[in-house]
Amino acid sequence: MLLEIKGLRKTFDDGTRALQGVDLSVKLGEFVVILGSSGSGKTTLLRSINGLVNPEAGEVKFFDQVISSTTLPDLRKKTGMVFQDFNLVNNLSSLNNVLTGLLDSSNSLMSMLYLFSREQKMQALKCLEMVGLLDKAYSRVDKLSGGQKQRVGIARAIIKNPTLLLADEPVASLDPMISGSIMTLLKNIGHKIGLTIICNLHQVDLALKYSDRIVGLSGGRIVLDAPTKDLDEEYIRKIYQGHGSGLFFNEDDI
Ligand SMILES: Nc1ncnc2c1ncn2[C@@H]1O[C@H](COP(=O)(O)OP(=O)(O)OP(=O)(O)O)[C@@H](O)[C@H]1O
Ligand SMILES: [Mg+2]
Incomplete structure (x- = not known):
């Protein structure tokens, strides 16, 4: 198993219980959509996976190794x-933005000087080609x-040749047609380079069209976890309607 999450809980300082015991296992190569309305805990879950949020209980295992400092x-x-x-650096070129994907906080000098090797620049160009933005x-x-910016964002995310891609509502700022093309790109790149993708979305139609598996969150709990081929919109709506007041999708979301 690539990722095994057990008993994850997060309560923010103001008392908001964002995750209330989440168990989730993700296999290598899966395209999983985390579906849920605003405030259901999608971002908190994604950020708990890579340590941007510190959960108060539970564990995340990556390749059988418990994640710790x-x-x-x-x-x-x-x-x-x-x-x-997108989180891009506005006054930089697409190429330099993609190269920032190679940096981590420890090499800030490099980030100031952009001392990238020829190989790294070639690699960045290759990633831009993969997302159709070489020109x-x-x-x-x-x-x-917006769509082009997100293509740069995807190229930046894959330059390190990652195993896992975490996408937090990657199409929420884009119109429906461009959203479809970005989701298609994610799916195709996932297949091409063997990426496992966990993608937060609030749109049921996009989740049904592009994912292998849908995990539904509501009020910080998993209320649905099934292969996408077994699901349809009506079923998903019913699941969510069974989960208490204030936890429905907005009208716009369904
Ligand atoms: N830093 C924080 N401090 C306090 N409460 C927070 C913080 N971040 C998130 N929350 C709360 O935790 C809950 C889950 O938030 P989260 O951002 O994970 O939801 P989400 O599903 O990503 O929502 P959206 O679709 O709006 O992005 C919400 O009630 C939110 O208000
Ligand atoms: Mg969010």
């Missing part, structure tokens, strides 16, 4: 992240469209 750097090396608002390699990212 000593093993976290290894997980981070093998994990790429894609964000809703924009030297364009500043603030001149790109």
Whole structure:
């Protein structure tokens, strides 16, 4: 098993119980969508996996190794992240943004000077080619469209050749047509380089169309975990309607 999460709990300082005992195992090569309405705990779950959130209970195992402060750097090396608002450096080119995917906080000097090798630049160009954006390699990212920006975000996430890709609502800032093309790209890249993908979404239709498996969150708990081929919109709606007040999807989400 690539990832095994057991009994994960997170209560924020203000008392918000964001995760209330989450168990989740993810196999190598799976494309899992975490589906849930706003506030259901999707981001907290994703950020608990790579140590950006410290859960108060439970454990995360990556390749059978419990994640702790000593093993976290290894997980981070093998994990790429894609964000809703792209998180790009606006005054840099696509190429340089992709190269920042090779940095970690310990080499800030390198991040200031951009002392990347020829091989690293070639690797970045290869990633831009994979996301169909080679012709924009030297364009500043603030001149790109939203969909193009997210392609740069994906290229940056895969330059380290990760095993696991964590995508937090990667299409929430994009219109429906572009959203489809970004989801297709994620799925195709996943197949091509053998990536395991965990992708947070709030759109049921996108989850059904692109994932192998849907994990539904509601109020910090898993309320659904099934292969996508066994699910349809009506079934998902019923599951969520059984889960108490204030935990429904918004009308817009379904
Ligand atoms: N830093 C924080 N401090 C306090 N409460 C927080 C913090 N981050 C998240 N929460 C709360 O924890 C709960 C889960 O939040 P989370 O961001 O994980 O949800 P989400 O499913 O990602 O929502 P969205 O779809 O809006 O991104 C929410 O009630 C949220 O308000
Ligand atoms: Mg979120």
